[in-house]
Amino acid sequence: MLRIPCPFCGPRDHAEFSYEGDASVTYPPLDAPEEAWFEAVFLRENPRGPAEELWHHLYGCRAHLIVERDTLTHEITGARFANPAIRAALSGGEA
Amino acid sequence: MQRYNALSVLWGGLTGQKNWQPVWGRPQPKSAYDVIIVGGGGHGLATAYYLAKVHKVRRVAVIEKGWLGGGNAGRNTTIVRSNYGIEGNTEFYEHSLKLWENLSHELNYNVMFSQRAHVNLVFSPGHRDMTARKYNIMRLNGIDGEYWDRDTLRRRIPHLDFEGRFPPLGAYVQPRAGTARHDAVNWGFARAATALGVDIIQGCEVTGFVREDGAIVGVEAVQGGREYTIRAEKVGLAVAGHTSVLAHKAGLGKLPIETHKLQAYVSEPIKPFLDCVLVYGGVGHFYISQSDKGGMVYGGHLDMYPSYAQRGNLPIYEDVAACCMAVLPALGRVKLLRQWAGVMDMSMDGSPFITITDIPGLYLNAGWCYGGFKATPGSGYCFAHTIAHDAPHWANARLTLSRYREGRLIDEETTGPTPKLH
Numbered sequence: 232m233l234r235i236p237c238p239f240c241g242p243r244d245h246a247e248f249s250y251e252g253d254a255s256v257t258y259p260p261l262d263a264p265e266e267a268w269f270e271a272v273f274l275r276e277n278p279r280g281p282a283e284e285l286w287h288h289l290y291g292c293r294a295h296l297i298v299e300r301d302t303l304t305h306e307i308t309g310a311r312f313a314n315p316a317i318r319a320a321l322s323g324g325e326a
Numbered sequence: 327m328q329r330y331n332a333l334s335v336l337w338g339g340l341t342g343q344k345n346w347q348p349v350w351g352r353p354q355p356k357s358a359y360d361v362i363i364v365g366g367g368g369h370g371l372a373t374a375y376y377l378a379k380v381h382k383v384r385r386v387a388v389i390e391k392g393w394l395g396g397g398n399a400g401r402n403t404t405i406v407r408s409n410y411g412i413e414g415n416t417e418f419y420e421h422s423l424k425l426w427e428n429l430s431h432e433l434n435y436n437v438m439f440s441q442r443a444h445v446n447l448v449f450s451p452g453h454r455d456m457t458a459r460k461y462n463i464m465r466l467n468g469i470d471g472e473y474w475d476r477d478t479l480r481r482r483i484p485h486l487d488f489e490g491r492f493p494p495l496g497a498y499v500q501p502r503a504g505t506a507r508h509d510a511v512n513w514g515f516a517r518a519a520t521a522l523g524v525d526i527i528q529g530c531e532v533t534g535f536v537r538e539d540g541a542i543v544g545v546e547a548v549q550g551g552r553e554y555t556i557r558a559e560k561v562g563l564a565v566a567g568h569t570s571v572l573a574h575k576a577g578l579g580k581l582p583i584e585t586h587k588l589q590a591y592v593s594e595p596i597k598p599f600l601d602c603v604l605v606y607g608g609v610g611h612f613y614i615s616q617s618d619k620g621g622m623v624y625g626g627h628l629d630m631y632p633s634y635a636q637r638g639n640l641p642i643y644e645d646v647a648a649c650c651m652a653v654l655p656a657l658g659r660v661k662l663l664r665q666w667a668g669v670m671d672m673s674m675d676g677s678p679f680i681t682i683t684d685i686p687g688l689y690l691n692a693g694w695c696y697g698g699f700k701a702t703p704g705s706g707y708c709f710a711h712t713i714a715h716d717a718p719h720w721a722n723a724r725l726t727l728s729r730y731r732e733g734r735l736i737d738e739e740t741t742g743p744t745p746k747l748h
Contacts, residue, residue, distance in 0.1 A: 232640060233631075246641040250631040250746065253584075272490050273674045273730040276578035277570035279634045302585070303634045 236310050239292040245262075247290040254283040254297045254313065261307070267325060277304055329434055334579070349517035350394075355526040355547065355554045356542050359385040361543055361713055362558040364532050364572065366390025367398040367699065368508075369691055370564035371515035371526070371707020373713070375433075376645065378522035378532075380707070381714035387525040387556070389547060393513040398567055401636070401668030402588045402699040403613060403625045405603050407444045407503035408469055411460035412721035414466045414724035414736040419697075421721040423502060427585050429703055435514030437506050438618065443602040444503035445474070445483065447494040447653065447713055449664055453608050457498045457522055463665025486658045492609070505603060505615050507671050516691035529555075535561065542576060547728035563688040563714050564705075567669035568634070569692040576688055582674035583693055584745035587667045589638035591646065593660045595620030605651070610647035621663060624650065628672070628744050650670050670695055676748025677736035680708050680722040686687045689713045690727065 233245035253275055259267040259316070276282075279302060287300045295313040312318040328334070328347050340343045363370045377383040378451060387507045406426050408419035417495055420533055430436050448454040461471035474497045479486065486494060513735070516526055529549055536544035536555060544557035565572055570702050606612040614624035627648035629639050643665070671692035678701070680691045682744055691709045694701065708722035718725070741747035 242640075245631070253470070269731050273582040274571070275582070275584050275745075276580055277583055277585055277632070279571050279585070282632070284632070301692070302632050302728075305633065305635055323538075 233307060235286060235296070235298055235307060237288050237291060237294070237296060237309060237313060238310060239294055240288065243288070243291055245286075247288060248286045248296075249287040249289045251287050251295065256287040281308075286310075327434075327517065328333040328416050332672060349513070350520040350526050353526050353527060355387065355389070355530065355549065355556050357555075358544070359387045359525070360558065361457060362556060363388045363562045363564055364545065365564040365566075366394050366396075366526060366528060367397045367564065367566070368395075368512050368702035369566070369694075369705045369709065370562075371512060371519055373562060373691070373709040374524045374526075375515050375519040375522065376625060376707045376708075377566070377714060378519060378524055381710055383714060384523065386519075387527055387529050387635075387734075388519070388524070389545065389560070390526070390528045391531040393528050394516055394526070395509055397676045398513050398698055399702075400508060400509055401420075401590065401666050403507045403615070403623050404508045404617075404699060405444065405503070405613065405615065406439065406506055406700040407500055409444060409446070409461070409498075409500045409503065410462060410738060411734050412738050413591070414421050414629050416464065416469065417647065418486035418704055418721045419700065420467070420469050420709070421707070422701050425505065425707060426700075427502075428512070428616065429506075429622055433514040434508045435512050435517060436508060437510045439504065439506040441502050441504040442615075444500045444605065445479075445602045446498045446605045447479075447486075448496055448498065449492050449494055449609055450497070456496055461498045468652075470500055470717045472498055472499050472501065473497070479664035480735040483600065483602070483604065484717055485653050485654055487563040487653060490652065491654075492616075495629065499708055503603065507618075508699065515702075515706070532572065533575075535688075537577075542688045543708040560687055560713050562688060562691060563708060564709065565690040566671045566692055566694045566698055569671050569690075573690075573692075578683060578688070578690070581670045581692070581727075582688075582743075585634055585669050586632045586639060586672045586746055587629070587635065587669050588611045588625065588628050589642055589646075589665060589667045590623065590625040591643070592617065592624075592663050594663045596660060598620065600654075606649055609626065610649035610652060611647070612646060612653065614650065614654070622657060622660065628670070629667070632680075634669050636667050637668060637678060638665060638724060670698070671676070672748060674743040674745060675735040675737040676739050676741070678705070678725055679727045680705060680712055680725045681727050682712060682716060683727070697700070705706035
């Protein structure tokens with residue numbers, strides 16, 4: 232079992248979460264050229280080693296998190312809210 | 327090559343088993359080949375065999391980082407089938423199944439291909455109708471498929487739970503599907519390829535590629551601490567699971583792949599219990615067959631997060647065990663003997679690619695998702711054809727890499743560009 236340190240709930244089993252994809256992918260503007268959309272939808276870095284991933288705390292606080300995880304060793308080195316506004320609101324400071 | 331037959335087995339038994347010869351050697355890498363295949367799994371070995379056999383390519387090398395059959399070729403549930411419903415998959419997997427049917431004779435090696443039927447349970451009228459559509463498509467494509475109603479199912483698989491809350495309604499069956507002995511497939515291809523002059527170089531890791539004028543003309547490799555530069559007119563990658571790692575080194579850049587791990591399990595051996603491949607899909611996800619040694623071989627979903635670690639995690643085992651209890655509760659007290667995991671190229675539409683690339687001299691065989699084992703001979707056959715002719719065989723013409731850009735996805739599960747769901 233992986234243990235993901237949810238910034239709201241604390242460390243929780245990964246079975247409470249759903250992996251949602253590579254967090255380094257950013258979607259282009261709607262009117263961006265097709266090539267940009269092709270890359271965002273279909274192409275992946277697929278790293279063997281440290282990665283930033285989007286995880287949904289489905290059976291917990293339901294927040295989306297960016298988890299720093301190694302895809303080879305499974306070591307998890309950090310987790311933060313994916314939404315900067317939530318990050319700011321809960322820390323009482325800047326995003 | 328020493329040919330095997332019943333007499334040689336008998337003779338070996340009577341003479342202390344001293345008549346057997348090594349079937350592949352430990353060749354040193356030569357300085358140049360016509361074709362280098364990176365990856366000595368089933369697909370790589372099959373490709374080398376068909377390159378030498380069908381296309382008469384003389385100097386072929388297979389370069390393997392570990393040992394033969396140590397990757398996914400030795401980490402699967404050995405199921406062979408061609409029950410696909412979408413163009414691209416139908417012709418390819420049926421072509422592969424036809425090669426399986428003659429593979430033991432072709433290789434003079436018993437791959438223990440057993441056409442024991444693949445039984446796909448259905449649990450509701452909607453589930454039945456959806457599956458009927460696929461099996462009707464298969465039949466229109468010349469692939470065998472039939473329906474077993476509940477009475478037939480009760481007779482054929484008496485251990486199924488018909489008293490549970492959601493008992494099976496029936497099953498769609500591909501009688502020509504079945505299982506094969508995974509190691510025998512690798513060893514059979516390796517032996518037959520060696521006999522045709524292919525160099526199988528184990529313990530040799532490809533660390534880079536040799537480039538000239540934008541083309542790839544060889545590989546850099548390390549074996550036992552020694553560095554080699556091996557030139558080749560053509561280099562083919564058959565390294566599913568680690569495709570992205572080598573694709574980055576080759577300059578192909580990002581691919582429509584996420585690497586996930588899939589577990590498989592085998593129980594302690596028991597008496598004959600199940601004489602087909604049983605699949606519980608749609609509601610749960612579970613597939614099971616019985617090996618010739620008696621072990622129940624089974625698997626389920628991916629671990630659901632990207633990983634290059636060849637080890638599984640327990641939550642999925644719980645899910646798989648629950649599925650098992652839902653359909654075959656008689657297995658509840660059977661002990662798990664071994665568990666293992668392999669890493670898969672999960673592609674963006676759940677289908678593979680066997681294709682030329684934008685880089686001259688580089689060919690790609692990847693994206694096998696769950697389906698690599700059954701594809702072994704077909705994949706090798708089509709990849710060899712693609713490499714030899716710089717154009718696809720008719721059976722892999724649709725398995726291109728450009729289909730994502732062109733919107734021609736081969737999405738059998740209709741789950742969209744979400745690799746973990748295929």
